Amino acid sequence: MATNRRSFIKYASLAAAGNAAGLRPFGMLNSLAQSATDYKALVCVFLYGGNDANNLLIPNDTKGYANYATVRGPLALAQSGLLPLGSNGLYALNPNLPDIQTLFNSNNAALVTNVGTLIQPTTRAEYLAAGATVPTNLFSHTDQQLEWQNAAQSGATPSGWAGRIADTISTQYNPNGKIPMITSVAGDTLFCNGANSTPVSVSPGNLGGASCSEGTTECAAQQMTAQQLVSFSSGLSLVQADNSITSNAYTYAKTLSDAVQSVNALKTVFPANNGLAAQLKQIAQIIQVQASLGVSRQIFFAGVGNFDTHSDQITLQGNLLAQISPALAAFYAATQELNVANNVTTFTMSDFSRTFQPNSNTGSDHAWGAHHMVLGGAVKGGKMYGTFPTLALAGPDDSGSNGRWVPTTASVQYAATLASWFGVSNAQMSSIFPNIGSFSTANLGFV
Numbered sequence: 001m002a003t004n005r006r007s008f009i010k011y012a013s014l015a016a017a018g019n020a021a022g023l024r025p026f027g028m029l030n031s032l033a034q035s036a037t038d039y040k041a042l043v044c045v046f047l048y049g050g051n052d053a054n055n056l057l058i059p060n061d062t063k064g065y066a067n068y069a070t071v072r073g074p075l076a077l078a079q080s081g082l083l084p085l086g087s088n089g090l091y092a093l094n095p096n097l098p099d100i101q102t103l104f105n106s107n108n109a110a111l112v113t114n115v116g117t118l119i120q121p122t123t124r125a126e127y128l129a130a131g132a133t134v135p136t137n138l139f140s141h142t143d144q145q146l147e148w149q150n151a152a153q154s155g156a157t158p159s160g161w162a163g164r165i166a167d168t169i170s171t172q173y174n175p176n177g178k179i180p181m182i183t184s185v186a187g188d189t190l191f192c193n194g195a196n197s198t199p200v201s202v203s204p205g206n207l208g209g210a211s212c213s214e215g216t217t218e219c220a221a222q223q224m225t226a227q228q229l230v231s232f233s234s235g236l237s238l239v240q241a242d243n244s245i246t247s248n249a250y251t252y253a254k255t256l257s258d259a260v261q262s263v264n265a266l267k268t269v270f271p272a273n274n275g276l277a278a279q280l281k282q283i284a285q286i287i288q289v290q291a292s293l294g295v296s297r298q299i300f301f302a303g304v305g306n307f308d309t310h311s312d313q314i315t316l317q318g319n320l321l322a323q324i325s326p327a328l329a330a331f332y333a334a335t336q337e338l339n340v341a342n343n344v345t346t347f348t349m350s351d352f353s354r355t356f357q358p359n360s361n362t363g364s365d366h367a368w369g370a371h372h373m374v375l376g377g378a379v380k381g382g383k384m385y386g387t388f389p390t391l392a393l394a395g396p397d398d399s400g401s402n403g404r405w406v407p408t409t410a411s412v413q414y415a416a417t418l419a420s421w422f423g424v425s426n427a428q429m430s431s432i433f434p435n436i437g438s439f440s441t442a443n444l445g446f447v
Helices: 002-008 062-075 098-105 124-128 141-150 161-173 216-231 237-261 275-288 313-337 411-422 426-432
Strands: 040-047 057-059 091-093 109-116 182-184 297-304 344-350 370-375 384-386
Touching: 040 141, 040 275, 040 313, 040 411, 057 062, 091 098, 098 109, 098 313, 098 370, 109 411, 141 161, 141 344, 161 182, 161 297, 161 411, 161 426, 237 275, 275 297, 275 313, 297 313, 313 344, 313 370, 344 411, 411 426
Parallel strands: 040 297, 040 344, 109 384, 182 297
Antiparallel strands: 057 091, 109 370, 344 370
């Protein structure tokens, strides 16, 4: 029920009325806006649908590429167009990720390989013999999206790992915060929901521009009515709870709108007609005013869809990656402009990867372990972390015979590494990630 109530209140429907919330003026905040003392932010970019990691990161040596091209067949990318990584160029990126290549080669981005949902370390033999505890409903979009977001065995776990971080350390780091620790610019998600904490949901681009389109008298009447509705005491606990959530949303809307409008606009140019760029620009604007919001820790959630490429994959994935690359580069440039590049770490998550073997429609089907991008000034970049899978059908890393790689790094290890950098202590880690003790390494060292 709590999740449904959160879903009921979306910032997009409240922005206009939010201007009615009474809150003191922010005044001159420009000098505060770029203070980064002990500030840290995590920015999740979720690639919905299952990004094909096999065409994100490709072996680029002669033997490795030849094997890749043979098995991938119509899905193989031409080697001449690949973007080599590092000085040896043994691996390369998809041709549509030139900005990520630049960030990697300048040590501001890293790749974490063959990551997926795991409950305990698992081998091919253990999986085939049903000798290991594995996440429920592997290869299911909905379940794997939820299990990446809640770091649990089942999608039924009602809180996300970001929400549990907020439950655990909000009081420690944001005791006087004017907004919640977590902000979503991609709607209501499990990732953001805690047991005791709730996120604020923002519609990108609407923080300062929403207004009433009617006359002054009519607008004032509408705003007064809206405030009376959320303050009305109904005597019914569920309605009263929704009133409280709505009232908080008005306050957060006003707080964010006033803060962002009190500072100079960012000089960094974000790509136009790019949904992810719009989300990341909004996040950058909120980071710009973090000091005035009274927060020293923030987590953001953004998302991009349509990675379920069962057909025409090269074109569809290429177009999506061509939007993601400049959007992430612009966001990194914005953190440099704000002098917080070392304080902000951006990372990708996705349902799963896709089969190494193509299907009959020039696409690929649902798989498991995938490669992910991490970028920011604090990232120990220019490196690949984890274990790259053996690209052999029915080989040592295949969960079957189609190239569904058994993860060699758990999503919970990936998350715990980010959480540790963010400020979660070793003592707090198990309450946020109950399964982390099943793995010998809780910190992968990429940040």
